[in-house]
Amino acid sequence: xxxxxxxxxxxxxxxxxxxxxxxxxxxxxxxxxxxxxxxxxxxxxxxxxxxxxxxxxxxxxxxxxxxxxxxxxxxxxxxxxxxxxxxxxxxxxxxxxxxxxxxxxxxxxxxxxxxxxxxxxxxxxxxxxxxxxxxxxxxxxxxxxxxxxxxxxxxxxxxxxxxxxxxxxxxxxxxxxxxxxxxxxxxxxxxxxxxxxxxxxxxxxxxxxxxxxxxxxxxxxxxxxxxxxxxxxxxxxxxxxxxxxxxxxxx
Amino acid sequence: xxxxxxxxxxxxxxxxxxxxxxxxxxxxxxxxxxxxxxxxxxxxxxxxxxxxxxxxxxxxxxxxxxxxxxxxxxxxxxxxxxxxxxxxxxxxxxxxxxxxxxxxxxxxxxxxxxxxxxxxxxxxxxxxxxxxxxxxxxxxxxxxxxxxxxxxxxxxxxxxxxxxxxxxxxxxxxxxxxxxxxxxxxxxxxxxxxxxxxxxxxxxxxxxxxxxxxxxxxxxxxxxxxxxxxxxxxxxxxxxxxxxxxxxxxx
DNA sequence: CCCGGCTGTTACAAACCGTCACATTTTTGC
DNA sequence: GCAAAAATGTGACGGTTTGTAACAGCCGGG
Numbered sequence: 001x002x003x004x005x006x007x008x009x010x011x012x013x014x015x016x017x018x019x020x021x022x023x024x025x026x027x028x029x030x031x032x033x034x035x036x037x038x039x040x041x042x043x044x045x046x047x048x049x050x051x052x053x054x055x056x057x058x059x060x061x062x063x064x065x066x067x068x069x070x071x072x073x074x075x076x077x078x079x080x081x082x083x084x085x086x087x088x089x090x091x092x093x094x095x096x097x098x099x100x101x102x103x104x105x106x107x108x109x110x111x112x113x114x115x116x117x118x119x120x121x122x123x124x125x126x127x128x129x130x131x132x133x134x135x136x137x138x139x140x141x142x143x144x145x146x147x148x149x150x151x152x153x154x155x156x157x158x159x160x161x162x163x164x165x166x167x168x169x170x171x172x173x174x175x176x177x178x179x180x181x182x183x184x185x186x187x188x189x190x191x192x193x194x195x196x197x198x199x200x201x202x203x204x205x206x207x208x209x210x211x212x213x214x215x216x217x218x219x220x221x222x223x224x225x226x227x228x229x230x231x232x233x234x235x236x237x238x239x240x241x242x243x244x245x246x247x248x249x250x251x
Numbered sequence: 252x253x254x255x256x257x258x259x260x261x262x263x264x265x266x267x268x269x270x271x272x273x274x275x276x277x278x279x280x281x282x283x284x285x286x287x288x289x290x291x292x293x294x295x296x297x298x299x300x301x302x303x304x305x306x307x308x309x310x311x312x313x314x315x316x317x318x319x320x321x322x323x324x325x326x327x328x329x330x331x332x333x334x335x336x337x338x339x340x341x342x343x344x345x346x347x348x349x350x351x352x353x354x355x356x357x358x359x360x361x362x363x364x365x366x367x368x369x370x371x372x373x374x375x376x377x378x379x380x381x382x383x384x385x386x387x388x389x390x391x392x393x394x395x396x397x398x399x400x401x402x403x404x405x406x407x408x409x410x411x412x413x414x415x416x417x418x419x420x421x422x423x424x425x426x427x428x429x430x431x432x433x434x435x436x437x438x439x440x441x442x443x444x445x446x447x448x449x450x451x452x453x454x455x456x457x458x459x460x461x462x463x464x465x466x467x468x469x470x471x472x473x474x475x476x477x478x479x480x481x482x483x484x485x486x487x488x489x490x491x492x493x494x495x496x497x498x499x500x501x502x
Numbered sequence: 503c504c505c506g507g508c509t510g511t512t513a514c515a516a517a518c519c520g521t522c523a524c525a526t527t528t529t530t531g532c
Numbered sequence: 533g534c535a536a537a538a539a540t541g542t543g544a545c546g547g548t549t550t551g552t553a554a555c556a557g558c559c560g561g562g
Contacts, residue, residue: 067391067395069395069399069400069480070480070481071480073399074399075394075395075398075399077391077394077395089380089383089384089387090384091381091384095388095391096391119373119376122370125370125376129340130342132340132383132387133340133341133342135387136340136383136386136387136390137346139387139390139391139394140318140328140346140347140390142394143326143328143390143393143394143397144318144320144326144328146394146397146398146440147326147397147437147439147440148320148324148325148326148440150518150519151518151519180539180540181539181540181541182539186398188398189397189398189399190519190520191519191520191521192539192540192541193519193520193521193522193540193541193542194518194519194520196540196541196542197519197541197542199541200541200542213527213528213539213540229320229321229322230320230321401548401549402548402549431509431510432509432510432511433509441549441550442549442550442551443509443510443511444510444511444512444549444550444551444552445548445549445550447510447511447512448511448512448549451511451512464509464510464557464558
C-alpha cells in the first residue's frame with residue numbers, strides 16, 4: 001500500500017512507487033526509453049493554458065507547480081521530486097505552470113500514447129489509479145493546512161513532509177530545502193517574512209538546527225510532528241505523548 | 252468537455268456529466284438498479300477511518316465532506332450535489348467523513364464490484380478519469396482560494412460557484428444555500444462571523460440580495476466574478492471591464 | 503400562543519500575520 | 533576577487549481577521 005503522507009501532488013503530478021523496482025509492466029518502465037531533457041533553474045517546462053501534449057517523469061531535481069492570480073499572487077500547489085509524474089490528470093490543456101527549482105532532468109512521453117498504454121494494460125491501470133488517489137490525499141492535506149493551520153503549524157508540516165520524504169526513518173534527519181523562502185511562502189500561503197521568523201523560532205526552540213541556507217537538521221522530530229498539528233499520532237519519537245482528544249462535532 | 256468550474260470535489264467525490272443522459276455504458280447507469288437510502292440532516296454516511304466498502308451516488312440532497320484536526324478544527328473539503336459520486340478515489344479506508352447537510356438520498360455500490368466494472372469497460376474508464384480530473388481541478392481552485400484570497404474573495408468565489416451550478420446562465424440567478432454559516436466558514440477557512448459580515452457587505456453593495464435565510468439573489472453576477480478575483484475574465488456580464496494585467500513573475 | 507434553543511448578525515477589543523523598512527548574507531556577473 | 537544584485541533575516545507598525553459577547557430572528561415544542 002502506498003504511503004499517504006507524500007509531498008502534495010498537484011493536478012496531474014503523481015508520486016509513483018519508490019520502493020517497487022521498475023518491471024516491464026510498471027509505470028516506471030514506460031519512460032525508460034525516452035531521452036532525458038535538462039531544464040535550468042527557473043525555466044518553465046510548460047505554462048498554464050498550454051495545450052497538454054506530454055506527460056513527464058522527473059528523473060532528477062525538483063520542480064514547482066503553481067498558478068497565478070490576475071494581480072500577481074502566486075500559489076504553489078506542489079513540488080515534484082524524482083520519481084514523480086507530471087501532467088497526467090489533464091484533458092486538453094495544462095491548468096498550471098511547471099518550473100524547475102534547480103537543475104532538473106525529465107523524460108517526456110506523448111500524452112495520447114500514454115493514455116493508450118494505460119488503456120491497454122490492466123497492470124498499469126491500478127498503479128495509475130493508486131497514484132491519483134495519493135495525489136488527491138495530498139491535495140486534501142494541503143487544504144487542511146491552508147484552511148485551518150497557523151503559520152507555525154504550516155512550516156512544521158512542510159518540514160515534516162520533507163523530512164519523511166528524504167530523511168527516511170532517522171531520528172534526526174538532515175533535510176535539503178532546494179526551494180527559496182518565497183517558494184515556501186507561496187506553497188504555505190504565507191509571506192517570506194513569516195516563514196523566516198517562524199523558522200528562526202523553531203531554531204531557538206531547538207526543534208531544528210540550520211545546516212546551510214538550504215539544508216537543516218531536524219533535532220526533535222516528535223516535537224515537530226506535534227507542532228504540525230496532525231490528527232494521527234505518528235508518535236514514534238518519544239518526545240511528547242499528548243493525549244488525543246477525539247473530536248465529536250455537535251450537530 | 253467537462254466544465255472546469257464545478258463545486259470543489261473532495262477525495263473520491265466525483266462530479267459526473269450532468270448533460271449526458273444515462274446510457275447502458277455510462278457511470279450513471281451503474282447505480283440504476285440499487286435501492287435508494289435516505290439520510291436525515293446531520294447523519295453520517297461514513298466516518299474518516301472507516302473501511303471503504305462502498306461507492307455512493309448522490310440522488311437527492313447535499314452532503315458535506317470534511318476532516319477534523321485533533322483539537323476540533325474542522326475543514327470541509329467539498330460539498331456534494333445530486334449526480335456526484337462519493338468514495339471513488341480511495342483504497343482501503345475513507346480519508347474523511349461524509350455527512351448529510353439536509354435530507355439526502357443515496358445509492359450504494361459495492362467498492363470491489365465498482366472497480367471491476369471500471370476495469371472491464373473501456374467506455375466507463377475515460378468517464379471516470381475525466382471525473383477525477385475535474386475533482387483535481389476543483390481541489391486546485393480551492394487551494395488557490397485558501398492560500399491567497401481575502402475573506403471577501405472567498406465568499407464571492409463560493410457564491411459564484413453555487414450560482415453557476417444552480418443558476419444556469421441567468422443574469423440574476425436565485426441560489427439556494429442549504430448549508431449553515433458554520434459549514435461555509437469551515438469550507439472557506441474563515442469564521443462564521445467573518446462570513447456573516449462579508450455577506451452583509453455584499454448585500455449593502457447591491458451585489459446580492461437575501462431572499463430567505465438559505466436563499467439569495469445574485470444581482471450583479473459580473474461584479475461578483477470580479478470580487479472573486481478570478482484569473483480568467485469570464486466577463487459575459489457588462490458590469491465592469493477592469494483591465495487584466497497579465498502577471499509575469501520575475502524569476 | 504408563548505417560550506427555549508439554535509442560528510445568524512453586529513460591535514468592540516485583541517491577536518496574528520502582512521507591510522514596510524533596512525541590515526546582513528549569499529549569489530551572480532564581470 | 534570585486535561589485536552589484538538577489539535572497540534572507542529582523543524589527544516596528546498597521547490592517548485584516550479573529551475571538552468574545554450581546555442581541556435579534558427563526559423554528560419547534562409545550
